[in-house]
Amino acid sequence: APAHPLWPEIERVTLEQLQYARLGVEGGVWQLFAEDGEMKMYKREEEVDGLAVDPLKAVHTVKGVTGREMTHYFFSPDVRFEWETTLEQMKVLETIADDTLVILQIHKRVWPASQRDALFWSHVRRVPNDTDRDAQDIWIACNHSTEHHEAPSNEGKMVRVSLTVCLVCQTSIEPPSDGGPVTRDHLTCKITYCSVVNPGGWVPTSALRAVYKREYPKFLKRFTQYVKDRCDKQPILF
């Protein structure tokens, strides 16, 4: 493994997030708050120091793409402005490896909250599926807040959110019965998107919950449609 001071944390958090995502929405603790076709969005209402820090878990099934393609476009900074409508600025502060970056993002002001930024490492990896032989490998992309010497400390200016986010994708292939080639019509990608965001500074709880209720379904719908459009008519990346 690459010798970088962040690497042990990246390894630990990524694998923890993988297990957390694979728990699904069992246990009756998750409250369904949005539904759109195959997409189901759940939350838990939690407060830390009086701030709403509601864990979110979304499950979705997308036809015609692979988990590698889905996590690739989620990870890639080059295309982020194509689908992330709440982004104002983004800077890759460090390229730790071709699958691991440190990113500083400034989000648009979302009334009534003041403008915020997010500083996090971003990692994408294939997790070999050691259980089910004929299943495809799992892909995970994970973003987790970090420190970085190159990020402004924002004295008195921007509020910094802290976040842990993961996108876990499992592809399945229903091969054509006539033994023909596998095309995108035979692909199904099961997605679990998890996020925990601490707004980092006071936002009225009801207003913050309204922002999430509006923004998260929009975000996941727009992102997954973006990937479908990008992959359409392109060679399949397994």
Ligand SMILES: O=S(=O)(CCO)c1ccc(-c2ccc(C3CCCC3)c([C@H]3C[C@H]3c3ccccn3)c2)cc1
């Ligand atoms: O999955 S990612 O890594 C994708 C890379 O961008 C991710 C997702 C969401 C955020 C985020 C964090 C905090 C806020 C709030 C907190 C108080 C006021 C701003 C918002 C506001 C912009 C709203 C929002 C909420 C949910 C989804 C998208 N937009 C967004 C950051 C990164």
